[in-house]
Amino acid sequence: MGFLAATGAFALVYVAARLAAFFYRLLCPVKLDITKFGEWALVTGSTDGIGRAYAIELAKRGLNLILISRTKEKLEQVAKEIQSKNPNVQVKTVAIDFTKDNSIYTTIREEIRGLDIGVLVNNVGMSYEYPEFFDKVENSAKLVNDMIRCNVDSVAYLTQMVLPDMLQKRRGLIVNLSSVSGRRPVPLLALYSGTKGFVDLFSRSLAAECASRGVLVQSLYPGFVVSKLSGIRKSSLFSPTPEQFVTSAIDRISLPSTTGYWAHELQDFGQSLLPEFLSNKATMFVLGGVRARALKKRNKTQ
Numbered sequence: 252m253g254f255l256a257a258t259g260a261f262a263l264v265y266v267a268a269r270l271a272a273f274f275y276r277l278l279c280p281v282k283l284d285i286t287k288f289g290e291w292a293l294v295t296g297s298t299d300g301i302g303r304a305y306a307i308e309l310a311k312r313g314l315n316l317i318l319i320s321r322t323k324e325k326l327e328q329v330a331k332e333i334q335s336k337n338p339n340v341q342v343k344t345v346a347i348d349f350t351k352d353n354s355i356y357t358t359i360r361e362e363i364r365g366l367d368i369g370v371l372v373n374n375v376g377m378s379y380e381y382p383e384f385f386d387k388v389e390n391s392a393k394l395v396n397d398m399i400r401c402n403v404d405s406v407a408y409l410t411q412m413v414l415p416d417m418l419q420k421r422r423g424l425i426v427n428l429s430s431v432s433g434r435r436p437v438p439l440l441a442l443y444s445g446t447k448g449f450v451d452l453f454s455r456s457l458a459a460e461c462a463s464r465g466v467l468v469q470s471l472y473p474g475f476v477v478s479k480l481s482g483i484r485k486s487s488l489f490s491p492t493p494e495q496f497v498t499s500a501i502d503r504i505s506l507p508s509t510t511g512y513w514a515h516e517l518q519d520f521g522q523s524l525l526p527e528f529l530s531n532k533a534t535m536f537v538l539g540g541v542r543a544r545a546l547k548k549r550n551k552t553q
C-alpha cells in the first residue's frame with residue numbers, strides 16, 4: 252500500500268471510530284436500574300440546581316438520601332419536600348461548607364457510618380462571579396483555596412470514603428460532575444476549567460480501574476443547564492432545566508463519560524472538531540463580552 256493510501260485508510264478508521272463513539276454516547280443503548288447499587292444515595296450540593304434535581308429523582312425511584320449542602324434551612328426544606336412526596340424514603344441532612352478545612356470529612360464519615368451507600372453524586376461546585384483574567388480576580392488567594400476545596404477535594408475525599416465499601420460489595424455508582432469546561436481550555440475561567448479537568452480525568456481513570464470490580468464511575472460533563480451557577484434562567488434547546496437534564500443523565504449511567512444530555516453531546520462533538528487556538532479565540536471573544544458587561548454593571552452599582 253502506498254503512503255497516501257495508508258494515510259487515507261488510517262484517517263477513515265479514525266473518523267469512523269470517533270463517529271461510532273459519538274453515536275454510542277448519544278443513543279446510549281444500555282440503560283441500568285439505578286436502585287440496584289444499594290439502599291442509600293449521597294448527593295452533595297443538593298439544595299439547588301442539578302444536585303437538588305438528582306436528590307428528587309433518586310427519591311422518586313426509591314433510594315434513601317443523604318443530602319449535603321451549605322445551608323441548613325435549605326436542606327431542611329428540600330428534605331421536607333422529598334419526604335412529603337415519598338413517605339417511604341428516609342432523608343438525612345448534613346450542613347457542611349466544602350470550602351472549610353479537612354475536618355469536615357471526619358464529620359461526614361461519622362454521619363454516614365453503617366449506611367449502605369450505593370450511589371454517590373459528587374455534584375457540589377462553584378465558579379467565578381464573572382469571567383476574569385486569573386491575575387485580575389479579586390481576592391484570588393481565597394478563590395483558589397475555596398474552589399479547589401469545593402470542586403476538587405470534595406470529589407477525591409468523598410470517593411476515597413465510600414469506594415472501599417462499594418468495591419467490597421462489588422456494587423456501586425459514583426457520578427462526578429465535571430463540565431464541558433473541563434474537557435478543553437476555557438480562558439477567563441481558567442481555575443474553574445482546571446478543577447473540572449481534574450474531575451474528568453480522575454473519574455475516567457477511576458472508571459477504568461473499577462470497571463471489572465463491580466463499581467461504575469462516571470465523568471458527567473454537561474454544557475449549560477439552567478441554574479444559579481450558570482446564571483441561565485430560561486431553558487432552551489441547549490440549556491435544559493436541571494430536571495430535564497437529570498432525567499436524561501440517569502438514563503446514561505452505563506457510560507464512563509458523557510455530557511448526560513443529547514444536545515450537549517452534539518455541542519461537545521462540534522467543539523471537539525475545532526482546533527484549540529480557534530476554540531480559545533472564540534471563547535475569549537464570547538466570555539470577554541460577558542466580562543465587559545459584568546464589569547459595566549458593577550461599576551454602575553458602585
Ligand SMILES: NC(=O)c1ccc[n+]([C@@H]2O[C@H](COP(=O)([O-])OP(=O)(O)OC[C@H]3O[C@@H](n4cnc5c(N)ncnc54)[C@H](OP(=O)(O)O)[C@@H]3O)[C@@H](O)[C@H]2O)c1
Pocket residue numbers: 295296297298299300301302319320321322325347348349350374375376377401428429430431472473474475476477478479480481
Ligand atoms: N449549571 C451548569 O450550567 C453546569 C454546567 C456544567 C457543570 N456544572 C456543574 O454541576 C454542578 C452543580 O451546578 P449547579 O449549576 O446545579 O449549581 P447551583 O445551582 O449553584 O447549586 C449549587 C449547590 O451547591 C451548594 N454549594 C455551593 N457551594 C457550596 C459549599 N461551599 N459547600 C457546600 N455546598 C455548597 C449550594 O448550596 P447552598 O444553596 O447552600 O449555597 C447548592 O445546593 C457543579 O459542580 C457545576 O460545576 C453545572
